[in-house]
Amino acid sequence: MTDFKRLFYQLANIGNTKAGRNCLAYSSQEDTAHHCFIRQLNALGIPEQIDVWGNTYGTFYPKGTTKQTAVVAIGSHLDSVTNGGVYDGVLGVAAGVAVLQSIIQLDKLLTRPLRIIAWRGEESSRFKISCIGSKGAAGKLSIQETKQFHDSQRNSLYQSVIKRSGPAPSPVERGNCHTLLEMHIEQGPILSHHRQTVSHGRPPIGVVTQRIAGAIRLQIHCSALPIKVIAELILAVHRIALGLDHQQRPFRATFTPIDKPPNIGRDQTLLRCRNEAQAIAAQKQVQSTIQRNGLELILSGPHTFHTGSQPMHMRDGIDQIVAAAQFITSLPDASDIQWPQFMINDSCHLQLDIRGGDSEILNTGLNEIQTTGNQILKHYNSHAHWQIISRTEPAQTTPEIANLLIESANQLSIPVVKMASGAGHDVQVPSVSNRGLVFVASEAGGVSHHNSELTHMADARAGLSVLEQAVYQLLRQ
Ligand SMILES: [Zn+2]
Known part of the structure; x- marks a missing residue:
């Protein structure tokens, strides 16, 4: 040896x-x-x-x-x-x-x-x-x-x-x-x-x-936007990813933190929602999946809502925080928590990572996400510039x-x-x-x-x- x-x-x-x-x-x-x-x-x-x-x-x-x-x-x-x-x-x-x-x-x-x-x-x-x-x-x-x-x-x-x-x-x-x-x-x-x-x-x-x-990394640069539009965008991407993903042809889309401002995750309401979702996950001990409006939210304790200096796949991605907030604000006893109304006044930058088992599903996913994303933004009189940063087949x-x-x-x-x-x-x-x-x-x-x-x-x-x-x-x- x-x-x-x-x-x-x-x-x-x-x-x-x-x-x-x-x-x-x-x-x-x-x-x-x-x-x-x-x-x-x-x-x-x-x-x-x-x-x-x-x-x-x-x-x-x-x-x-x-x-x-x-x-x-x-x-x-x-x-x-x-x-x-x-x-x-x-x-x-x-x-x-x-x-x-x-x-x-x-x-x-x-x-x-x-x-x-x-x-x-x-x-x-x-x-x-x-x-x-x-x-x-x-x-x-x-x-x-x-x-x-x-x-x-x-x-x-x-x-x-x-x-x-x-x-x-x-x-x-x-x-x-x-x-x-x-x-x-x-x-x-x-x-x-x-x-x-x-x-x-x-x-x-x-x-x-x-x-x-394979993977495609995108940056989405938007003009000033209410946070709820970003939430809608993120939830739409989640739905598309869930619709496409299956065993033979896996597909995943994740928003990850980007080092340009603004850091949406710092909003107090969103952080409170994230913490409460984490508490629910901890209470349940075992992994639980909750279906709501076509969005599958997995509460698995620290793996989904982790704080501090996290490994990549445990990070507080904007998507995770928004999903947690969406879940918490929809609970019947959460009437004291209002979905945050604030605007992102400057420009907004999101990073999106798409992973797929074959090139065709990567292309399909990318098209669906861009089309749906543009529709949502247009509805709010906004638009985005989609920039492909890198692609690995x-x-x-x-x-x-x-x-x-x-x-x-x-x-x-x-x-x-x-x-x-x-x-x-x-x-x-x-x-x-x-x-x-x-x-x-x-x-x-x-x-x-x-x-x-x-x-x-x-x-x-x-x-x-x-x-x-x-x-x-x-x-x-
Ligand atoms: Zn490696």
């Missing part, structure tokens, strides 16, 4: 603070993490390569292979959200280095090169665009296009990228990458639940056999690769759960012929993007063993 734990903590400790890991896209902390990754590669005798986007990688060429032999690649990211967890991304890069470490010793048996990639800027918290490095390397984002993205300090993504540009070609050049793999923390509770209820404490792994969701994993991962787990007697991925990942971006995605369990209710994020080493090692076994098979083909 390799010294995975050491490799992992060398990377994970960079940018880590009491409040969480702060290693934002194209920051000096991310640079430090990439330098650490380079030292890990060099320690194994592998030279580093850096492409135009600052993506860092190293390739092991077994004897008998050439620079022209298509590679098997393992890649993930080293950046984090603000106050994020240490596992997201870092687990996958450390697993890659650990696989490399054990594979190098098998040199003579191998017929394909192995490449380990640390992608740049997967998280969107700094520049509001995700998977920057992998999109760039895949030719799905151009250097020119980066000129439109800035962080909250007005630093441009363009400058951030070119400062870190290296001379190496893309690590996933067309025709040069046989298979792209990623191991990642699940970002959901399924595997942790499986361990408790099905696999009797043995760490299971997840193999993504279905789609990896959904992707499928390759059935043969998923089967190989499942077989590898079976050989090692590691329980496997077949899964879909509701979140986006670097592995879905490049147009490679084969791709595979392995999940390892996330504790603390599947929390991600928060410092309470946790993967036990035993779970990480289960994922690593499966990855190692599958890569070994692929390198001998």
Whole structure:
């Protein structure tokens, strides 16, 4: 067994603070993490390569292979959200280095090169665009296009990228990458639940056999508006999303906080409504779903109405606060709470994230939301400017690769759960012929993007063993 734990903590400790890991896209902390990754590669005798986007990688060429032999690649990211967890991304890069470490010793048996990639800027918290490095390397984002993205300090993504540009070609050049793999923390509770209820404490792994969701991020810029119009808009989007969403073709739409004013969530009435909804959820203990006017409101305690510094999926999104307010003001005994009447006098900016299992449902959802939204705004003599900030297409994993991962787990007697991925990942971006995605369990209710994020080493090692076994098979083909 390799010294995975050491490799992992060398990377994970960079940018880590009491409040969480702060290693934002194209920051000096991310640079430090990439330098650490380079030292890990060099320690194994592998030279580093850096492409135009600052993506860092190293390739092991077994004897008998050439620079022209298509590679098997393992890649993930080293950046984090603000106050994020240490596992997201870092687990996958450390697993890659650990696989490399054990594979190098098998040199003579191998017929394909192995490449380990640390992608740049997967998280969107700094520049509001995700998977920057992998999109760039895949030719799905151009250097020119980066000129439109800035962080909250007005630093441009363009400058951030070119400062870190290296001379190496893309690590996933067309025709040069046989298979792209990623191991990642699940970002959901399924595997942790499986361990408790099905696999009797043995760490299971997840193999993504279905789609990896795609996403569109929009900003909606409106003129002065009463808060109730925004509420109507948000509720309409919820209804559309509920109408479209079903198991085979999942669809979700969420308004997330935006760092431009106004912060609607600060209104006292709305906050009071949010708190009361939270109290109701806490009283009921168990998750309850309440249907009202076609709006499905899920009260599940801290997961829906959480306060303080929340993980991404627990945040007080404007939609959650408005939904809570709508619910509370409609209760028969809530006559003392009036729906707030205030105007947002300046301009109003909303951020909307749409996720979908396939491109068609993403397009349908986007159209319906824009049409309905414009109708609502027109009714109140207002209008909005809809701006698509970024788009990541959904992707499928390759059935043969998923089967190989499942077989590898079976050989090692590691329980496997077949899964879909509701979140986006670097592995879905490049147009490679084969791709595979392995999940390892996330504790603390599947929390991600928060410092309470946790993967036990035993779970990480289960994922690593499966990855190692599958890569070994692929390198001998
Ligand atoms: Zn990630």
